[in-house]
Amino acid sequence: MSHLEETDTENDSEAGNSLSGDTLKILVATDIHLGYKEKDAIRGEDTFVTFEEILQQATKNEVDFILLGGDLFHESKPSPYCIQRCLELLRKYCLSDKPVSIEFLSDQSRNFLSQRVPIVNYEDPNLNIGIPVFSIHGNHDDPTGHKQTSVLDVLASTGLINYFGLWNDLSNVEIRPILLQKGKTKLALYGLSHIKDERLGRLFREKKVHLKKPDGNDWFNMLVLHQNRAARGVKNFIPDSAIPDFMDLVIWGHEHDCKIVPEVTENRVQISQPGSSVATSLASGESLSKNIGLLKVCKQEFVMIPLPLKTVRPFLIDELILENPLSNSYHSEKPSEQAVNQVKEKISQMIEEAKSKYTGPNQAPLPLLRLKVFYYSEQQQFNAVRIGMHFGGRVANPDDIIKLNSFTAKERKKNCNLNLDEDDYEKFVNISEWATSVEDVVMKYFEKDDNRKAMSVLSVKGLTEAVSRFVKHQDDDAFGRIIDKQLKDTVKQLVAMDPEVDKIEEALESIRMQRDQESSNSVQEQDIKMEEVISVSDDERGNNVTEYLLSSDDEVSPISTNTKKAAAKPNARGGRQARGSRGRGGGSTRGKRGKNDSSYGTLDSFCK
């Protein structure tokens, strides 16, 4: 018989009491982004309000602890106001007389690496901790400054949170889990704070990520990490398949779309992606309903109950394709005026629609709206900001409701090689995302047969390098240096080959082939060559060349050797669901793993 019952969320506090003393109750949330838009007159308090709701949910559900998956803060050096607000809230909700009934079994000095006094907060006799918080850092609140200190260190030094998952040796990652016990339930909590995706991806592929399993088979193994999960570039994400298959559950931070009900991967790992609690971009993934999770673990079973966040501002996204003025049915003589009228009407409808998303008096009433307007002719254009301002007082973001695009651009996007959907495309053209994906674009272009032979001297690798340097570092000399270097190399090889005049093209082709071969066989050698070329200007600029090369020029294909093409676990319900439903407990998922289920890989098989 199962130790866990799916319980009514609303009455969960009672249900919690009826569960045995063996059930760990964990509130799971991620990407809270405190301080996002804090100077905005309308949205300034949004992140703090929702953080308070999260803490209230933790209190109401009498959880044993709160687990945060990174990006608690939006900035690595938040304003004093932002830190103050966070501390106030933590102090208000996490200190109390409520007893903490989880035993800490592992070596705290290994778990809390960044703290001078590495002690879990609830063991400090001077603090009355009611709800411990455990958090890894994300890419927004990572260590910064000359002493590489995270704002989470600031919180941890007060004893209001426990900051774990920090790892500094980037040539070899070793994760020693926090070991917790409540009754008969033993939790091994593996934390991996954010590491640059390209680098972590490489470390996974090179089997340099070691998860140190505790002795015994009776542990519930849970990993929390904060990385790109969506494939935004060839190497710029961690594929689900990289997760060791002994893991019972993964809490995946960083991705803002709420997919909190665990999905089962090909190698039968369950991944819960709670998503952000605030929309930091006006993309469709952010318009999904926002949830946090109430995770219950009993022995080796778990259930994840989505808890819809009620304070989150409604966010609607829609599009409007204006009528083509060249079509027969088009009658207006003032295309711009007609467009404005259509847009205003559409926005008014959206405002009405937003009202249906009203959850109650704790929710900020003004909605976020994003309307993508596609026009055919320039005559149809209008001042988008002015129209937005027309809705001031009725919308939370009057200055950026409308996004104007030509219809041809829309079509072009659809035909884009990268198979990006509308939103991904938007992210893609955003400079920060673009910068890490530029190599892929070049690469994909030259993968096409028609384009393969377009370059006879410069290699694809050299070109991607140069383009990337131009985009990331505004280094417009990189083209010149790389072409110069490769031209000299080519001439040298040609001279050595000494071909007949009419065989020169052929010789060039063979040199190119050879170089492509090297490029895939001996990445490192190629790196060193490239480094020589680039280092001149990097020294001048003080950039870290090695870092750069390591993180972006690897052409080894993503790990796939250890993935299992197994079906979803039979006893895992709700897997593969796109996202948690909002129903009362209806969207929850249960998982179970038998102690002696030999079909699951061990750490050794993955990353010895």
Added chain:
Amino acid sequence: MSHLEETDTENDSEAGNSLSGDTLKILVATDIHLGYKEKDAIRGEDTFVTFEEILQQATKNEVDFILLGGDLFHESKPSPYCIQRCLELLRKYCLSDKPVSIEFLSDQSRNFLSQRVPIVNYEDPNLNIGIPVFSIHGNHDDPTGHKQTSVLDVLASTGLINYFGLWNDLSNVEIRPILLQKGKTKLALYGLSHIKDERLGRLFREKKVHLKKPDGNDWFNMLVLHQNRAARGVKNFIPDSAIPDFMDLVIWGHEHDCKIVPEVTENRVQISQPGSSVATSLASGESLSKNIGLLKVCKQEFVMIPLPLKTVRPFLIDELILENPLSNSYHSEKPSEQAVNQVKEKISQMIEEAKSKYTGPNQAPLPLLRLKVFYYSEQQQFNAVRIGMHFGGRVANPDDIIKLNSFTAKERKKNCNLNLDEDDYEKFVNISEWATSVEDVVMKYFEKDDNRKAMSVLSVKGLTEAVSRFVKHQDDDAFGRIIDKQLKDTVKQLVAMDPEVDKIEEALESIRMQRDQESSNSVQEQDIKMEEVISVSDDERGNNVTEYLLSSDDEVSPISTNTKKAAAKPNARGGRQARGSRGRGGGSTRGKRGKNDSSYGTLDSFCK
């Protein structure tokens, strides 16, 4: 019989126990400047080490609380590392099982204005406070950002300090003291966090600073503030005479020279100036021994025992006047080489001398040195940085040991009108100090009879305004605009007066006289005129003209109406001492005030 005995500092912990339960023991410190030079490889930890020593002294002496006089932090937005270090230390020393035996009597919501939950930390049942810390903010850690938050708010929101003395209405200051009681001792602690000196000075003069005395005559009244005390400019400081004479003791922060043994002012107020615990400039005042104070208050008597800080890096300052190459006794043919040899010898001597300041293993051994070298001829100049580097590994500041000056500059400084000593002169030429004193220079110049008539059109006020704007805002148009305006005004008045041709000079003189008259009688009117002239460009620049005019153009003479030419109080020992001696308790001071001593002014007489 006195309630207080001067006790041996070393054994004070025992002595403390023997004192009655009526004695409040307070550790007093100010200007700790956490984070100063935190990136310096040698000095980076200095401020944290000394802060820890201060906290250790508080623990050792079993004080009832710690009182900080501002500038706990060097920057208003300290690095995460700096905040973390501070919190760690506070947590380590201020949390404990030690009972707190002071009763809090006043309205906490009025005392802790900036806190959303205004509660003194030791009354929070969730925190085990052993030593409460009370702090005002200084000019370095004042509120900042769009929500005007001080880093002290960050600390206060954790419950590790109590941040008080904040006042936001700058047209009228009202200080409601924190009222504390221990046994029969009742302390009224008036906190005034830093306010711009010019503004506060004006408010004092206009009797708009209201200190709200509690009912009853049995209070020990103590004020803590953080302002310029030294007269760095005519209006840019708070004169001792501004302090209400009912005050029993003043703790004066901001000034870095340690004058912790209370000095008695003309109106018989005792002022203790603890000084900074770290040298943030290489001026002679910073080379005085650094102390914090152990203040004992019993009923209305007090004793201030200086506690020398032992971790502070030795700092020596000296000067070397090179021989004049034109003098008969000069023999060297290589003046520069001779200079270098002399300088090296002198620095070596200073390094030896520094060893005598060694206090023990907790002190950082490398000294700070400052050698001012004066030369007569340019042939004597040398590369000061290179010589400094010669002492790398033996000195904490090899890159700025030497300050080269021409002897004529030294002489010029001596003859300077402003009667500044060497250090003040240095501060004076520092841009930030200079900027607030520039008006005085101009003013003093034109106070001389010879210079008074030098200008016939431009007023002294106009000129100071223009010079000041040039220095502060790099506004080089200010001269043109002001001359233009005053020229037009003068012509207009001349035309109206319609003088004979040979009387024009006379008429000009009368216009000038009249303007000077207006300038002292009707400052406000003059302000408005000036504002009109300047506002054009200020609007463009986004500067706050009103603020600027309010803070620098007041020609009302410093307050003196309420000062008493009384002698030092007969029962106050050690008053007027330049600084506390390092001896065992030898430098302490006792003060006493009888309940019915009618010779002391009340608040009402000062600032009703």
